[in-house]
Amino acid sequence: MSDSSARRVVSVIVVNEASVLSRITDLFSGRGYNITSLTVAPIPESRYSRLTIVTSGSVRVIEQITKQLHKLIPVLRVYEHEDMVEKEMALIKFPITENLSDINTLCESYNGKIVNVGENVVIAMVADEPKRIDNFLCAIKRYNPKEIVRSGSVALER
Amino acid sequence: MQISGAQMVIEALIAEGVDTVFGYPGGAIMNVYDEIYKQDKFHHILTRHEQAAVHAAEGYAKVSAKVGVAMITSGPGFTNAVTGLADAYMDSIPLVVISGQVPMTLIGTDAFQEIDAVGISRSCTKHNYLVTDAADLPRILKEAFYIARSGRPGPVHVDIPKDVTAQIATFDYDIALDLETYKPHTKGNPRQIKKAMQAIADAKRPLFYLGGGIINANAADEVRELVHTTGIPAVETFMARGTLEHNDALLIGMVGMHGSYAANMAMSETDIIIALGARFDDRVTGKLSEFAKNATVIHVDIDPASISKLVNANFPIVGDIKSVVKDMLAQSSVIDAQNYEQWRETIVNFNELHPLTYYEDSERLKPQWVIERVGALLGDNANISTDVGQHQMWTAQFYPFSRPRQFVSSGGLGTMGFGFPAAIGVKAAAPEKTSINFTGDGSILMNCQELMTAVEKKLPVINIILNNNFLGMVRQWQTLFYDDRHAETDLSVQPDFIKLAEAFGGVGYRVTTKEEFDAALEDAIKKDVVAFIEVKVERFENVMPMVPSGGSLFNMMLLEKKESK
Numbered sequence: 001m002s003d004s005s006a007r008r009v010v011s012v013i014v015v016n017e018a019s020v021l022s023r024i025t026d027l028f029s030g031r032g033y034n035i036t037s038l039t040v041a042p043i044p045e046s047r048y049s050r051l052t053i054v055t056s057g058s059v060r061v062i063e064q065i066t067k068q069l070h071k072l073i074p075v076l077r078v079y080e081h082e083d084m085v086e087k088e089m090a091l092i093k094f095p096i097t098e099n100l101s102d103i104n105t106l107c108e109s110y111n112g113k114i115v116n117v118g119e120n121v122v123i124a125m126v127a128d129e130p131k132r133i134d135n136f137l138c139a140i141k142r143y144n145p146k147e148i149v150r151s152g153s154v155a156l157e158r
Numbered sequence: 159m160q161i162s163g164a165q166m167v168i169e170a171l172i173a174e175g176v177d178t179v180f181g182y183p184g185g186a187i188m189n190v191y192d193e194i195y196k197q198d199k200f201h202h203i204l205t206r207h208e209q210a211a212v213h214a215a216e217g218y219a220k221v222s223a224k225v226g227v228a229m230i231t232s233g234p235g236f237t238n239a240v241t242g243l244a245d246a247y248m249d250s251i252p253l254v255v256i257s258g259q260v261p262m263t264l265i266g267t268d269a270f271q272e273i274d275a276v277g278i279s280r281s282c283t284k285h286n287y288l289v290t291d292a293a294d295l296p297r298i299l300k301e302a303f304y305i306a307r308s309g310r311p312g313p314v315h316v317d318i319p320k321d322v323t324a325q326i327a328t329f330d331y332d333i334a335l336d337l338e339t340y341k342p343h344t345k346g347n348p349r350q351i352k353k354a355m356q357a358i359a360d361a362k363r364p365l366f367y368l369g370g371g372i373i374n375a376n377a378a379d380e381v382r383e384l385v386h387t388t389g390i391p392a393v394e395t396f397m398a399r400g401t402l403e404h405n406d407a408l409l410i411g412m413v414g415m416h417g418s419y420a421a422n423m424a425m426s427e428t429d430i431i432i433a434l435g436a437r438f439d440d441r442v443t444g445k446l447s448e449f450a451k452n453a454t455v456i457h458v459d460i461d462p463a464s465i466s467k468l469v470n471a472n473f474p475i476v477g478d479i480k481s482v483v484k485d486m487l488a489q490s491s492v493i494d495a496q497n498y499e500q501w502r503e504t505i506v507n508f509n510e511l512h513p514l515t516y517y518e519d520s521e522r523l524k525p526q527w528v529i530e531r532v533g534a535l536l537g538d539n540a541n542i543s544t545d546v547g548q549h550q551m552w553t554a555q556f557y558p559f560s561r562p563r564q565f566v567s568s569g570g571l572g573t574m575g576f577g578f579p580a581a582i583g584v585k586a587a588a589p590e591k592t593s594i595n596f597t598g599d600g601s602i603l604m605n606c607q608e609l610m611t612a613v614e615k616k617l618p619v620i621n622i623i624l625n626n627n628f629l630g631m632v633r634q635w636q637t638l639f640y641d642d643r644h645a646e647t648d649l650s651v652q653p654d655f656i657k658l659a660e661a662f663g664g665v666g667y668r669v670t671t672k673e674e675f676d677a678a679l680e681d682a683i684k685k686d687v688v689a690f691i692e693v694k695v696e697r698f699e700n701v702m703p704m705v706p707s708g709g710s711l712f713n714m715m716l717l718e719k720k721e722s723k
Contacts, residue, residue: 015339018288023280030281060466067463073285073305076339 037152184231186258210579212242217583233271248570284312309342346477370397371435389495545601575604609662
């Protein structure tokens with residue numbers, strides 16, 4: 001992968017207030033940066049939220065993104081992750097007629113399992129590194145998944 | 159104190175020491191205007207267009223070094239003001255712009271004169287607020303003023319729904335600001351400053367690259383001292399005009415697309431750039447890959463995002479210019495001004511080879527002459543604003559600026575229609591100085607309704623219209639890059655500028671000779687009323703030198719040499 005398209009994960013701690021998410025996404029669109037995925041949730045027992053943004057760009061672009069994010073008034077901190085634990089999750093709906101024990105075994109090796117059983121479908125959950133989620137989604141193709149929902153990343157620096 | 163949201167706005171403005179507000183009333187902001195009517199602590203200047211209110215506040219802010227304030231209503235009132243917000247954002251001008259909004263109960267219903275104002279202003283303000291509870295107003299307004307003037311200054315927009323202005327709540331402006339997420343860094347890193355000073359001392363061809371941040375930081379005195387102590391030549395950006403006196407031996411001139419030959423050559427040949435409050439704008443650098451190829455870069459700026467954005471800084475220094483330059487001065491003994499003698503001579507030679515000049519070789523007056531003439535007659539006694547185009551570049555090139563905050567112009571956004579309302583704000587801030595607006599026959603029509611404001615409020619701005627019957631700068635590009643096809647730039651059809659000024663109660667002059675110009679300017683100053691002086695100038699004059707867009711800074715189109723000036 002060339003430097004100019006290198007994948008980066010940035011975490012942003014922001015004041016949890018109205019329109020703060022628009023400020024962040026407007027900055028990305030206004031300055032021509034990409035957002036590959038985005039995860040937002042309040043930080044427990046604080047007035048802040050944490051955003052995890054997966055983006056891409058050269059070292060210089062990422063440096064600009066970091067600085068521009070920092071310039072926004074409600075932004076407390078920006079982490080450009082170097083050495084992190086990163087996880088995504090995915091929910092997958094399978095027909096109940098598929099081999100459920102195979103599916104469950106596969107899910108288990110990706111930190112997941114079947115989490116819901118209905119009349120016609122089951123829903124499975126996995127949580128792992130983005131690359132591994134890619135692999136998983138590839139591996140389950142043969143079980144005819146009906147619907148796949150993939151989350152954004154969350155990351156913590158080691 | 160239990161008061162209404164509208165009264166809070168007034169109390170906050172008074173507490174902030176605001177003495178002039180520019181604005182235009184309308185439905186959603188009426189509660190606030192009702193309180194303006196009842197008070198006598200500050201002036202309200204009614205412009206005739208919301209865009210003009212914001213530009214006037216910009217002019218006021220620039221000259222007074224205070225936060226400018228504009229007030230407008232919702233919907234079209236706000237959207238008209240957006241150009242002003244964007245202009246102030248690009249040029250880092252501290253403003254607080256207060257807009258009315260439809261009542262909270264109607265937000266989101268496509269109500270009459272409703273628009274998502276904070277949604278629109280988000281990308282062209284330093285920060286913005288939608289006030290949803292009058293109890294938050296004191297804090298929000300206090301934050302707004304603080305954010306506007308601190309760090310890298312900029313416009314802050316406060317949108318207040320009509321029912322919030324009617325709501326009663328507690329007003330206490332004596333609250334401490336608690337902005338945990340906003341703490342501008344003002345003190346430069348001492349070790350980095352020390353290393354930078356040593357790098358300058360080791361250099362052979364150092365160059366100061368002075369930007370508008372110096373003026374925002376009120377640091378011109380310190381910068382002048384640093385330049386003189388070190389004996390290092392300096393170039394100024396368009397936004398920095400007036401940082402050094404025009405006749406300062408160490409001032410090479412303006413740098414960039416229409417910078418002088420010597421300034422652009424110095425920038426191309428320097429071995430260390432000392433950038434102070436400048437942002438390596440594309441109009442300054444030309445082609446980036448060819449820009450100052452052999453130079454080390456010291457970059458001092460209050461805004462970390464400006465450093466290494468376009469040109470990598472070897473010595474990044476985040477801090478307030480005034481503070482950092484003082485620290486540099488304290489260590490200036492490492493630098494020996496004698497070392498740069500040869501470099502200064504080189505620059506003198508550049509200047510002699512291609513001086514910044516023009517030739518009086520036409521029947522009609524040359525626009526540059528008009529600007530030089532005003533400079534000779536008024537010099538330091540005038541504050542100068544401009545619109546956007548050729549006249550703007552000629553003003554930056556030829557007016558003898560002698561102090562910071564003397565020059566007010568739309569640099570970053572390049573807003574035609576900026577000059578006249580800005581000059582009204584300038585005059586309101588500094589009534590003792592003559593307020594001159596150099597403008598063009600294109601630009602002046604973009605806010606000429608402000609004649610009414612100037613007449614009503616007795617703000618005798620003198621507009622000098624350099625009339626070439628063209629949208630001159632675009633015509634120049636058409637001549638140079640589009641085979642002289644004048645697509646929609648011929649402004650042969652024009653109003654009678656004398657009658658236009660007179661229709662509003664101002665005075666108008668049309669001049670074609672030097673004598674007429676002198677007489678008109680003298681008369682306009684004496685009459686002390688808003689004036690249009692229309693000067694018929696050479697139609698096809700080009701702004702030279704010129705670095706074509708995307709070209710290298712050292713590769714300039716130059717004025718063709720002729721015998722006499």
